[in-house]
Amino acid sequence: MIPAAFDYVRASSVEEAIAALAEHGDEAKVLAGGHSLLPLMRLRLAYPSVVVDIGRIDALRGVREDAEMLAIGAMTTHAAVVADPLVREHCGVLSAATGQVGDRQVRNRGTIGGALAHGDAAGDLPAVVAALEAELVVQGPGGRRTVAARDFFVDYLETALAADEVLVEIRVPKLDHGWGYDYQKFNRVAQAWAIVGSCAVVRRENGRIAEARVGLTNMGSVPVRATATESALAGAAVDPDALRSAAEQAAEGTEPPSDLNAQPDYRRHLARVLTRRALERAAGG
Amino acid sequence: MSKIDPEAVAEQAAETGQLSEGDEGTDRNVGAPRPRKEDAKLITGQTNWTDNIQLPGMLHMAIVRSPMAHARITRVDVSAAKQQPGVVAAYSGADLADEYTGLPCAWPVTADMVSPTHLPIATDKVRYVGDAVAVVVARDRYAAADALESVDVEYEPLPAVVDMEQALRDEVLVHDDAGTNRCFTWPFSGGDVEQAFAEADVVVKRRFLQQRLIPTAIEPRAVVVAPIAAADEYTLYSATQIPHILRLLVAGVTGIPEHKLRVVAPDVGGGFGSKLNVYAEEAIALVVARRLGRPLKWTESRSEGYQATIHGRDQIQDLELAATGDGRLLGFKVDLKADMGAYLQLVTPGVPILGAFMFPAIYKMDAYSFSCTGVFTTKTPTDAYRGAGRPEATFAIERMMDELAAELGMDPIELRRRNWITHEEFPYETVAGLTYDSGNYEAATDKAESAFGYAELRAEQKQRRESGDPVQLGIGISTYTEMCGLAPSRVLGSLSYGAGGWETASIRMLPSGKVEVVTGTSPHGQGHVTSWSQIAADVLGVPFDDVDVRHGDTAVAHSGLDSYGSRSLVVGGIAVHKAAERVIEKAKRIAAHMLEADEGDVEFADGRFSVRGSPDVSKTIQDVALAVFAAHDMPDGVEPNLDSECTFDPENFSFPHGTHLCAVEVDTETGHVGIRSYVAVDDVGRVVNPMIVEGQVHGGLAQGIAQALFEEAVYDPDGNLVTGSLVDYYVPGAPDLPEFTTDRTETPATSNPLGVKGVGEAGTIASTPAVVNAVVDALRHLGVDDVRMPCSPERVWRAIHRGGGGNGDGRAASAAQVTTSQSVVGGRQ
Secondary structure (H helix, E strand, O other): OOOOOOEEEEOOOHHHHHHHHHHHHHHEEEEOOOOOHHHHHHOOOOOOOEEEEOOOOHHHOOEEEEOOEEEEEOOOEHHHHHHOHHHHHHOHHHHHHHOOOOOHHHHHHOEHHHHHHHOOOOOHHHHHHHHHOOEEEEEEOOEEEEEEHHHHEEEOOEEOOOOOOEEEEEEEEOOOOOEEEEEEEEOOOOOOOOOEEEEEEEEEEOOEEEEEEEEEEOOOOOOEEOHHHHHHHOOOEOOHHHHHHHHOOOOOOOOOOOOOOOOHHHHHHHHHHHHHHHHHHHOOO | OOOOOHHHHHHHHHHOOOOOOOOOOOOOOOOOOOOOOOHHHHHOOOOOEHHHOOOOOOEEEEEEEOOOOOEEEEEEEOHHHHOOOOEEEEEEHHHHOOOOOOOOOOOOOOOOOOOOOOOOOOOOEEOOOOOEEEEEEEOOHHHHHHHHOOOEEEEEEOOOOOOHHHHOOOOOOOOHHHOOOEEEEEEEEEOOHHHHHHOOOEEEEEEEEEEEEOOOOOOOOEEEEEEEHHHOEEEEEEOOOOHHHHHHHHHHHHOOOHHHEEEEOOEOOOOOOOOOOOOHHHHHHHHHHHHHOOOEEEEOOHHHHHHHOOEEEEEEEEEEEEEOOOOOEEEEEEEEEEEEEOOOOOOOOHHHHHHHOOOOOOEOOOEEEEEEEEEEOOOOOEOOOOOOOHHHHHHHHHHHHHHHHHHHOOOHHHHHHHHEOOHHHOOEEOOOOOEEOOOOHHHHHHHHHHHHOHHHHHHHHHHHHHHOOOEEEEEEEEEEEOOEOOOOHHHHHHOOOOOOOOEEEEEEEOOOOOEEEEEOOOOOOOOHHHHHHHHHHHHHOOOHHHEEEEOOEOOOOOOOOOOOOOOHHHHHHHHHHHHHHHHHHHHHHHHHHHOOOOHHHEEEEOOEEEEOOEEEEEEEHHHHHHHHHHOOOOOOOOOOOOOEEEEEOOOOOEOOEEEEEEEEEEEOOOOOEEEEEEEEEEEOEOOOOHHHHHHHHHHHHHHHHHHHHOOOOOEOOOOOEOOOOOOOOOOOOHHHOOOEEEEEOOOOOOOOOOOEOOOOOHHHHHHHHHHHHHHHHHHHHHOOOOOOOOOOHHHHHHHHHHOOOOOOOOOOHHHHHHHHHOOOOOOOO
16 A cells, blocks of 8 residues: 655754644644554555654663652653563563564664554553653653653544644653563454453552552553442452452443444453453562 | 584485485486575576666656556546656557457356456456556656646445445446456365265264465566567567466557567566466556567566556355264365456466365365356456465365364374275375375374474373463364376366466587586576486486576477466476487487497496496597587488477376474463474475575475465455555564474385475465364363464464453454454354
8 A cells, every 4th residue: 555645854853843733733743663654554544744753762762760750751662661671670561561562673763652652552562651650751842741651542543732732751650669560461463452451450568468450452542540449459468369250340431432343341351361361470478 | 403404404315325425426316405596696686687677768658557446437637647757658449459368267167257358557446446447658767657636536435345246246346348256166076975975874064264465576576578660570478487478468458479479487486376366557568569669677666566466266165074972084065265356367267276186185075066257346357376276175184184083082183094095095086086196194293292392292281271261272283185287288278277287308419518408497586407407417417516497488489388386496497307208318329320330239237338347538528529510421301409308297286294293382471472483394305405495495385374474465446455565564574473394204206206395385285274273272161163364363362261262353444344244153063
């Protein structure tokens, strides 16, 4: 398939990218790796007249420590996130989940920022940053602002980013003391999107669960948190029955999509099973 | 072995005595795992794909395709498209209607078959999403793609008909003139079926669905036409399996005289039957190039190909199997509905008929009846896809054998053992009228059972069932045989096929002693250059590297019937062998003359002619080739050349067979099926190149497993292809497939001098039922007796939770029509 004609702007700085976006408004799309945007353009489902490539902006790449957080440049590729020692040490769940994004080619080109700004609830990373309660730093003509993950995803393929804003950094907490994690991805073939995914991060304290957060992939138009499960686990004992009964509530309040892979009832069932499995591993119980 | 490792294959070959020390020279190439001559250019990107061809002044063609499954075309206006930048021409179907006739179907299976006109570009109605309605030609492919949107087509929508049983009610007609959507009904029987069923203690009755599949060759289709306007001559380059058949038929379609049309299949990247056709784009490209007098190219995109290149399978199978209480088969009734799609392509109606002979498989039974009704629907046409009728047949009988075994409480291998033809009984005439020349089902099954660890796995299965393990173990078996080596021409004639089944080869001995083999087969991944080199080198006594093979160009190989249906080695390879023997036969006369000996006293071995009893005085084949070139001293009446030709028409099909065993782990909580182990023991007769055989088996297994677990072309009720790209159509990759354990038995075919049988489709045929049998076996104690293919996690999960005869269907609401009207009747009698 051949995309419609478009102009290409390679931004050498965030400011340049924002200026280009401000100039072209809704006609412009940001190219941040291209593994979602280019297929849409090739199918002529997206027709941007200008593509603003931010993939060569060095300042947007890399991982650094910032007190109790890790700050990840939006143009860090999935492969770089997977291999990054800081991510591995302090936020293993992001490393593990990113290693399941797409296939090797996608991970070599695709970026964390691109995957999040695309706003696809079937992607793996939105649910993971939701569970991590990550902060997304966006920059526009007026400077930077920070958006909480729960506020970032607005609807299917729609985020809190304004047309002239660029996602520049993803800030995730270090899960250093007492945290366990797991991401369960369930799909048809290895490189396919998750039918359902469940990301659990659990903090244990004195043999009990102090805090549990569960993000679900592809269970709605945005990544959702299994809040009933999370509440049920707060202060609960680490035992299989407690995890199981909490996981039974994982699909509460969700409105999962229906497609060739799954009708909603099956998705809800998978959410419960995968959440139980993710919790069992995350809680180490 | 789990991977294709030349050294490991060589080691195995050496162990089994196929290759011993010193074989690196000129002798005994057949049986050796020679690395493929084709691969160096493939893996270094020096391949001549059709889309790589660039000609001076070449234009690019793009096709406007119908977005509707069924509609009357009320207006096609290409004038705006012609004004677009870079556009050279644009044509509607009406604009080109005088340039060609309809596309051919070469297999009128019955005298009253409905064979509707199939114009390359629709003029009256569109009949499937993807049907061509106009063509745009531009200076580059980007301009052509952009201009497609400027073609204005008005449609008057008509209801789609995507379901065969609905189509047979003739409420919506795909072809108005035909008055019916029934294309044909083809009955066939052997023995007294009613009596067999009357005598039966047990009758198992099932409906199975062979879902529609999309072949997905790695190279998309592409066409380049180079016209020489002044001479009215044309070269058609096409990513095709059948340059010779294409030349003959597309010449007829376009009115270009056959001798003015050269067809070239350059390097072709896979076909699986999808390039065994005469396609609209080939005809359109020729007539547009003729009009414009300029070369042009068309290359399909993947999603375009998913609509416009043939699909495979798509059958409803209603089956009844009758047996005695101790498991002896009595009779088998097969009633098929086969989805033709919107039009008949080259062999569309013949595909289920090829299967008709294979439903009795390797078993003895008293009676068999078959009936197939071909049905038109508003979907992409179907045609041959790897195995073509035979995978469907094998699936039916092998699933039924497992169901019968369950009904009788008998081990499924034991049930097969009680019914199969034993090795002493060959040649054996089956109830379907075929004569199987050879086979040893016992040996293949014994080998598979022991490599698989059948008894241990059964023990583990029992333990998991008893402990209520959420992950259940299932064991699936499939035996198979297939008819390969298409085909004895007289048999094809008796089946009303439009051509023969012979194949040609010629040998050109060059003055330097090097050899060119010209073959009528047209490889597209099979490695004929390597295998034919091995065959020729052994007969001629020349080094393997001194042989090259020319193919796929009607100017080089003027005669041939191309590659499909596991025919190439069994027919074309034998032609090479015989042509090479003819070279030696003639060379012997010349060598005798050179050695001043009587021809009867001359022996040929290891590339040398010598006089019996005087091995020291000899002439090599290369000496003879050079002497013939000089032609200074030829024997009287002998023409100075060492070239030869052979056209080989087989007497019978060949019948590869094998036994496959599959163990799956089914996660009953999620419905996920994981293949734990897979053993394939195939008997493809004598093996020319074990590494190529191994590759064919691996690829075939992947494709067959794909049907069992992953792939399905889904249409919604409006006739839209929902699985329109690789995003939704799940072609499995290496991470989704298990390690395969493969082994062989070698029972030579008796129908050809090399004893070869063919291997192109074996893996695909056996693996689908092996996997589905394993899935059902894992869940049978939960009341499941079928899971509809592909056994997706949702279907498996629903089958478990419905219990009983659940077909495990879990279609999305958008495909609900398909779900309800094709739901499985799983009842037992």
